[in-house]
Amino acid sequence: xxxxxxxxxxxxxxxxxxxxxxxxxxxxxxxxxxxxxxxxxxxxxxxxxxxxxxxxxxxxxxxxxxxxxxxxxxxxxxxxxxxxxxxxxxxxxxxxxxxxxxxxxxxxxxxxxxxxxxxxxxxxxxxxxxxxxxxxxxxxxxxxxxxxxxxxxxxxxxxxxxxxxxxxxxxxxxxxxxxxxxxxxxxxxxxxxxxxxxxxxxxxxxxxxxxxxxxxxxxxxxxxxxxxxxxxxxxxxxxxxxxxxxxxxxxxxxxxxxxxxxxxxxxxxxxxxxxxxxxx
Amino acid sequence: xxxxxxxxxxxxxxxxxxxxxxxxxxxxxxxxxxxxxxxxxxxxxxxxxxxxxxxxxxxxxxxxxxxxxxxxxxxxxxxxxxxxxxxxxxxxxxxxxxxxxxxxxxxxxxxxxxxxxxxxxxxxxxxxxxxxxxxxxxxxxxxxxxxxxxxxxxxxxxxxxxxxxxxxxxxxxxxxxxxxxxxxxxxxxxxxxxxxxxxxxxxxxxxxxxxxxxxxxxxxxxxxxxxxxxxxxxxxxxxxxxxxxxxxxx
Numbered sequence: 001x002x003x004x005x006x007x008x009x010x011x012x013x014x015x016x017x018x019x020x021x022x023x024x025x026x027x028x029x030x031x032x033x034x035x036x037x038x039x040x041x042x043x044x045x046x047x048x049x050x051x052x053x054x055x056x057x058x059x060x061x062x063x064x065x066x067x068x069x070x071x072x073x074x075x076x077x078x079x080x081x082x083x084x085x086x087x088x089x090x091x092x093x094x095x096x097x098x099x100x101x102x103x104x105x106x107x108x109x110x111x112x113x114x115x116x117x118x119x120x121x122x123x124x125x126x127x128x129x130x131x132x133x134x135x136x137x138x139x140x141x142x143x144x145x146x147x148x149x150x151x152x153x154x155x156x157x158x159x160x161x162x163x164x165x166x167x168x169x170x171x172x173x174x175x176x177x178x179x180x181x182x183x184x185x186x187x188x189x190x191x192x193x194x195x196x197x198x199x200x201x202x203x204x205x206x207x208x209x210x211x212x213x214x215x216x217x218x219x220x221x222x223x224x225x226x227x228x229x230x231x232x233x234x235x236x237x238x239x240x241x242x243x244x245x246x247x248x249x250x251x252x253x254x255x256x257x258x259x260x261x262x263x264x265x266x267x268x269x270x271x272x273x274x275x276x277x278x279x280x
Numbered sequence: 281x282x283x284x285x286x287x288x289x290x291x292x293x294x295x296x297x298x299x300x301x302x303x304x305x306x307x308x309x310x311x312x313x314x315x316x317x318x319x320x321x322x323x324x325x326x327x328x329x330x331x332x333x334x335x336x337x338x339x340x341x342x343x344x345x346x347x348x349x350x351x352x353x354x355x356x357x358x359x360x361x362x363x364x365x366x367x368x369x370x371x372x373x374x375x376x377x378x379x380x381x382x383x384x385x386x387x388x389x390x391x392x393x394x395x396x397x398x399x400x401x402x403x404x405x406x407x408x409x410x411x412x413x414x415x416x417x418x419x420x421x422x423x424x425x426x427x428x429x430x431x432x433x434x435x436x437x438x439x440x441x442x443x444x445x446x447x448x449x450x451x452x453x454x455x456x457x458x459x460x461x462x463x464x465x466x467x468x469x470x471x472x473x474x475x476x477x478x479x480x481x482x483x484x485x486x487x488x489x490x491x492x493x494x495x496x497x498x499x500x501x502x503x504x505x506x507x508x509x510x511x512x513x514x515x516x517x518x519x520x521x522x523x524x525x526x527x528x529x530x
Contacts, residue, residue: 096337166374170436173330174387174443175364184386185376 036255043252053220057236058246062253064222068137068230071223072216073205075141076148081198083145084152088194091153092160093182105157112150119147120214128215135229140216144208148201155200159193160186192272199268203261209234233257282346283308283447283477284329289343291324293336298324300501302343306447306494311469311478313492313509315485316524320498322481326449329479330366331359347447364391367445371452373432375424375439380416383424383435387443406438410468430461434468448472450480454487466491485525489513497521 051061087104095101123143133139163186171185187194209232217229218239231239233253240250282305291299298321306312314322324333331352333339344351352362364387375383384403385393393399403420407413412434416427424435433453440448450469454462469478469491482488488495489509496506497520505512505521516522523529 166370166372167376169332169335170370170374170376170439171386171390172335173332173363173368173370174390174440175360175362176390177360180390184390189377 033258036251036258039248040251040253040255043248044255048249048252049256052222053231053236056220056245057240057249059249062233062236062249062256064220065231065233065236065253066256068216068223069206069232069234071137071226072140072144072212072230072232073202075137075226076144076205077198077202079141080145080148080152080201084149084197085156085194087149087153088156088160089182089187092157093178093186105154108150108153111146112154115210116147116208117210117214119143120211122146123211123215134227135215135217135219136227137216137223137230138226140212140230140232141226143211143215144205147208147211148204151201151204152194152197155197156190156194159190159197162193163189192276195268195272195275199265199272202264202268206232206261206264207234207257208232209238213238233260281308282306283348284479285344285346285349286325286328287344287346289325289328289341289345291321291328291333291339291341294338298501299328302503304496304503304506306477306479308477309473309475310493311473311480311491313488313495314479314481314498315483315488315495316498316504317529318483319500321501322496322498323451325498326368326451326479326481328353329447329449330363330368331357332368334359364443365445366447366449367440367443368449368451369433369437369440369453372456373429373436375427375432375435377423377425379421380424380427380435381420384439384442386439391443402442403438406442407435409441409472410434410438412438428461430457430464433457433461433465437468437472445476447477447479450478452481452483455483462487485513497524499524 048061049066050063053062053064054060087108091101091104120143123139123146127133127139127142128135167185167189168181171181176185212232213235216232216235218231218235219229220231221228223230234257237250237253237257240246240253284306286302286304286306289299289302290297302325314325316322327333328341328345329347329352333341341353343353345353347362347366351357376386378386381400381403384406385399388399388402393402404413404417407416412431415431416422424432427435433456437448437453454465457465466487469480472478480488480492492509494507495509495512497504497512497516497518499520505516505518507517512521513525516525520529
């Protein structure tokens with residue numbers, strides 16, 4: 001029986017416990033990554049990345065899916081960022097804490113809790129059918145924009161709140177208006193935090209399947225306008241695996257998907273660190 | 281003639297009566313010091329002069345503050361113009377995490393000055409006025425946060441002078457500085473009063489005695505006594521003032 005009056009021993013045991021938990025987490029991560037790379041990496045080649053999809057994905061490459069994913073993600077994030085950041089600025093800078101701001105925040109949290117497949121269904125009914133946009137990049141982008149909106153709002157809100165009140169006071173005391181203060185004194189300081197939210201959103205957009213399959217469709221060709229249907233990497237992976245078309249190509253697609261999300265994150269964090277170290 | 285004149289000023293934070301019937305004149309080209317124990321309302325009073333208390337939701341204010349004989353507490357007051365005229369230096373040096381140049385040019389840019397050449401002139405003039413130009417003229421692009429605390433506080437004063445104010449409000453401007461830096465900032469204040477009207481809030485009675493022409497002693501929201509500094513410190517009329525300046529209370 002462990003004596004509780006041995007703090008040093010307890011400390012050691014606790015340390016080992018937490019080390020083991022951390023180790024376990026890392027093991028899972030590396031197991032998944034290793035498994036994917038082992039199965040998928042042999043498939044990935046220059047041809048795989050640059051060829052069109054052939055025989056429903058049994059052969060050929062995944063070029064249209066890469067392009068479709070990039071378009072859809074960019075479009076979605078470009079739509080969601082101004083909306084989300086604007087809402088956050090309004091909530092933090094232009095209103096005082098009240099029943100209304102709490103209601104808006106609660107609404108955003110609820111939105112964040114809705115499963116993506118429900119967003120997909122909403123997007124299908126509203127954009128694809130009612131607004132007659134069809135299965136298209138724009139339907140998909142609008143849907144995922146709504147899906148990531150809460151993330152962008154809440155991270156931007158936290159980033160704005162973390163800017164010391166002193167900066168606002170100084171700016172006002174020099175005779176700035178509200179917008180000048182927000183633009184010149186607050187936003188530059190909140191930018192890294194806001195970008196974190198945007199990067200998280202990019203990651204979610206790239207990986208999203210359920211919301212996209214209903215709204216952007218699963219066309220095999222290269223999308224040439226925002227009204228064309230496209231099949232993103234994750235949808236392509238889903239179809240290849242679900243319909244048993246080609247497990248090898250499914251793994252290859254998965255590797256490209258996971259590595260690109262990893263690269264996006266590394267790129268974004270480097271950028272952010274550079275920004276932060278330049279400004280502090 | 282008074283630059284500023286406080287007339288029967290009352291202020292509440294919610295139910296709390298922070299300023300109680302304050303009356304005082306503030307003379308042009310003088311340094312007026314406000315002293316008193318923590319929570320006596322001296323900073324709150326200072327923040328009335330540029331209406332910074334407007335940022336606080338529960339603040340309610342009655343009475344008049346005349347700036348050049350015009351009441352600034354009326355609704356129609358243009359806060360941007362008011363704050364351009366009545367600038368503020370804060371307790372902790374608080375430069376923006378931008379370059380030295382960008383800090384000083386912040387105000388003029390906000391007020392619409394776009395020409396590089398003019399901005400540089402303004403920056404040079406402001407830095408000269410706070411005796412930083414010679415030290416910093418070759419490192420204007422450096423981050424303001426790389427400066428010492430004293431330099432930072434001088435910089436925030438320069439940032440303020442760049443918008444060409446008439447009144448400088450200083451809220452314990454030296455409380456974060458060491459004694460030698462404090463002395464140098466006080467010397468700077470002496471020079472600045474030639475051109476500006478200065479109101480300083482300070483915890484430090486010696487500082488009030490050294491730099492100011494007139495001193496107000498505040499206690500629990502009341503202005504107990506207001507007079508020439510020398511009289512306040514050598515021959516106060518009120519017992520409460522005497523207790524405070526002699527160190528028996530505070």
